[in-house]
Structure formats: C-alpha cells, structure tokens
Amino acid sequence: MSLYEAVLRPLLFRLEAEAAHYLTVRSVEALQAVPGVLAAVRAMSRAPRERIGFDWRGLRFPSPIGVAAGLDKNGRMVPFFAALGAGFVEVGTVTPRPQPGNPRPRVFRVPSDEAVINRLGFPSEGADRVAARLAAASRGDAVLGINVGMNATTPLEQAAEDYATCIERLYPVADYFVVNVSSPNTQGLTSLQSRPLLAALLRALGERIRELDARNSNGVARPRPLLVKISPDLADRELDDVAEVSLQQGVDGIVATNTSTDSMLRNAASAPLGGGLSGRPVFPKVLRAVSHLRRNVPDDFLILGVGGVFSIDDAWSLLRAGANAVQLYTGLVYRGPGLIPELNRALAERLGSESALRNSGA
Numbered sequence: 503m504s505l506y507e508a509v510l511r512p513l514l515f516r517l518e519a520e521a522a523h524y525l526t527v528r529s530v531e532a533l534q535a536v537p538g539v540l541a542a543v544r545a546m547s548r549a550p551r552e553r554i555g556f557d558w559r560g561l562r563f564p565s566p567i568g569v570a571a572g573l574d575k576n577g578r579m580v581p582f583f584a585a586l587g588a589g590f591v592e593v594g595t596v597t598p599r600p601q602p603g604n605p606r607p608r609v610f611r612v613p614s615d616e617a618v619i620n621r622l623g624f625p626s627e628g629a630d631r632v633a634a635r636l637a638a639a640s641r642g643d644a645v646l647g648i649n650v651g652m653n654a655t656t657p658l659e660q661a662a663e664d665y666a667t668c669i670e671r672l673y674p675v676a677d678y679f680v681v682n683v684s685s686p687n688t689q690g691l692t693s694l695q696s697r698p699l700l701a702a703l704l705r706a707l708g709e710r711i712r713e714l715d716a717r718n719s720n721g722v723a724r725p726r727p728l729l730v731k732i733s734p735d736l737a738d739r740e741l742d743d744v745a746e747v748s749l750q751q752g753v754d755g756i757v758a759t760n761t762s763t764d765s766m767l768r769n770a771a772s773a774p775l776g777g778g779l780s781g782r783p784v785f786p787k788v789l790r791a792v793s794h795l796r797r798n799v800p801d802d803f804l805i806l807g808v809g810g811v812f813s814i815d816d817a818w819s820l821l822r823a824g825a826n827a828v829q830l831y832t833g834l835v836y837r838g839p840g841l842i843p844e845l846n847r848a849l850a851e852r853l854g855s856e857s858a859l860r861n862s863g864a
C-alpha cells in the first residue's frame with residue numbers, strides 16, 4: 503500500500519469529494535510554486551522513458567501514460583503532472599465563456615466499486631483565462647491536449663461556434679484538441695455523436711483548425727491534431743459510424759471513453775445518483791470500444807484509451823488492444839499520483855522483454 507493510500511486518501515475521503523478535489527488542486531499549486539519541489543518530484547518519478555515514448559504527427563509523447571480531461575479543468579496542475587512523468591496532460595473541458603456548472607453536490611465516490619460519479623456540467627474559468635494560465639506554465643516535455651466543450655446556455659444548433667471559439671483562443675498553447683461530445687451532464691451534448699450532427703460538427707471544426715494551421719504555420723508548420731471523445735455506451739454500429747465519420751472529416755484520433763450512464767454498471771450505492779460513472783466498472787466497455795475501433799481505423803489514427811485504468815495490467819490490456827496511449831483519472835483518486843511513475847516504470851520493464859506495443863519503433 504502506498505503512502506497515499508495509507509495516509510492521504512483516508513484524510514481526503516473524509517471530505518466531500520469536490521472539496522477534496524479543490525484542496526488537492528490548491529495544495530499542488532502551492533507546492534509546485536516552491537523552488538526545488540518540481541525537481542524533487544522529477545527525481546522521485548524517474549523512469550527509463552526512452553523505451554516507452556513515441557512520436558505521432560510531429561509530437562513526441564515521452565510516455566503513453568497521460569492525465570485524462572476533467573482532473574485539471576483549468577490548467578492549474580500541468581507542471582506537477584509533467585514532473586511526475588505524465589507523457590501528456592489533457593486540460594479541460596474548457597468552455598468559451600466562464601460558467602459555474604451544475605449545483606452541488608455533483609461529485610460522489612463509490613469506494614465499494616472503486617468508482618466515481620459526477621454531474622459537474624463543465625464548470626470552467628473560460629477559454630481566455632485558461633489560455634493565459636497555460637501560456638505561462640512550464641510543462642517540461644509533456645504534450646498538452648485541450649479538451650473543448652460548449653456553454654450550458656448555448657443552443658445545440660450553435661454548438662460548433664462554441665467549440666470553434668475555444669479552439670481559436672487556445673490554439674497558441676495546445677498540442678492537440680479534443681472535441682468532447684460525450685459528457686452526459688450538458689443537455690443534448692451526447693446527441694452530437696449521432697452521424698449527421700457529428701459529421702457537420704467535425705467538418706466545421708476541421709475547416710477552422712486548418713485555417714488556423716495555415717495562418718500560424720510561418721514556415722514552421724505545426725498543425726494541431728483534432729480528436730473526438732466518445733461515450734462508452736455506444737453500440738458497435740455507433741462506434742463504426744463515429745470511426746467512419748471521423749475518417750471522412752479528417753479527424754486524427756478518438757479518445758475512448760468518457761463516463762457511462764449505463765444503469766447495469768451501478769451498484770446499490772450508486773444507482774440513485776444521476777451523472778456519469780467512471781473507474782473500475784467502465785473498464786470492460788473501454789477495452790471493447792478500443793479493440794473495436796482499432797479494427798476500423800488506419801495505424802496512424804490515434805486512439806487514447808481511458809476508463810478504469812488502475813494498474814499496469816489494465817494499461818497493458820488497452821495498449822495491446824490497440825490504444826496508442828492511456829489516460830488516468832479515477833485511478834489517480836484511488837491509487838494516488840504515484841500511479842503515474844509506477845506505470846511508467848512497469849511499462850519500461852515489460853517493454854524490456856517484449857516489444858509488442860503499437861508504438862514501438864514508431
């Protein structure tokens with residue numbers, strides 16, 4: 503059992519879930535501002551990362567272990583996660599204008615299942631503030647993804663404008679963008695995954711991002727890949743539709759998956775709570791989605807596997823099933839930040855004997 507599980511987690515779990523989260527964010531911000539702390543974290547988290555890193559679309563991912571969207575919605579903890587050895591951090595979901603999200607309480611732990619349920623509804627400081635903060639943040643060699651969404655008051659027909667505004671404002675600081683059409687906590691959002699709406703949205707965003715790429719290239723072109731984040735509750739046929747539409751519209755990858763609203767995954771404690779479920783119970787759906795998608799997309803199409811990764815065996819299964827990299831959220835809540843260096847080291851060890859990763863040699 504780690505120090506986190508023995509000491510910190512019992513203390514944090516005595517607090518209401520969201521209060522524990524903000525306490526963590528404030529503590530991390532204070533710590534990472536103290537000279538020498540990030541260097542110490544880096545030294546403690548060292549792993550032989552040359553074995554596990556990979557290149558994709560001009561980006562160097564120093565590790566395939568990353569931080570999922572929602573944990574650092576406003577980009578406050580990027581230096582800390584980079585020092586821990588995260589190969590990439592996905593900040594957001596960011597909305598164009600600041601908004602408070604849904605009424606509290608809106609985050610619940612389900613320890614009996616090592617799960618979390620949230621119905622946050624995109625609380626966000628807004629695109630401009632997040633962009634300014636990230637412009638000033640040190641991120642080491644970690645890749646920085648930005649996950650974008652729409653404001654709760656925006657009519658669904660104008661969703662594309664909201665996503666595009668976020669992309670435009672955050673373009674200078676982002677390495678890649680993720681279009682979040684799978685959060686169950688913003689009215690109507692998940693309907694954007696349906697074939698015609700998704701095609702129209704991705705076409706509009708693809709055009710906008712290519713305009714921005716052209717305007718910003720100045721001879722040192724660094725186009726920003728566009729990914730789409732999907733729900734674990736899509737049926738195989740819907741997964742096929744998303745993959746096909748994404749390829750048709752020139753999208754570069756898929757993040758699989760967001761939280762689940764499937765009542766079959768709930769236990770007696772979590773059944774009455776509205777919102778999206780994350781953590782251990784979603785893992786089988788995520789594994790299924792990743793392997794299904796990989797059969798239908800080309801090798802250079804990025805798949806980020808996310809949902810219920812708590813151990814090296816979980817991460818390894820997703821990578822073997824076709825994910826290029828994995829992301830963590832609920833695993834960090836239950837196992838602590840040490841899970842990132844632990845997975846980096848275990849992955850390097852496995853790769854020492856076996857070179858079966860999709861990315862190896864890339």
Ligand SMILES: Cc1cc2nc3c(=O)[nH]c(=O)nc-3n(C[C@H](O)[C@H](O)[C@H](O)COP(=O)(O)O)c2cc1C
Pocket residue numbers: 570571572573575594595609618619620622624649682685731759760761779780781782784808809810811829830831832833
């Ligand atoms: C409290 C909480 C907030 C989240 N917020 C977001 C978000 O803003 N945007 C997003 O795309 N995913 C969000 N997610 C989903 C995670 O990024 C991830 O897809 C999901 O939790 C499954 O991974 P996990 O089981 O490792 O947590 C959130 C998850 C949790 C638990």
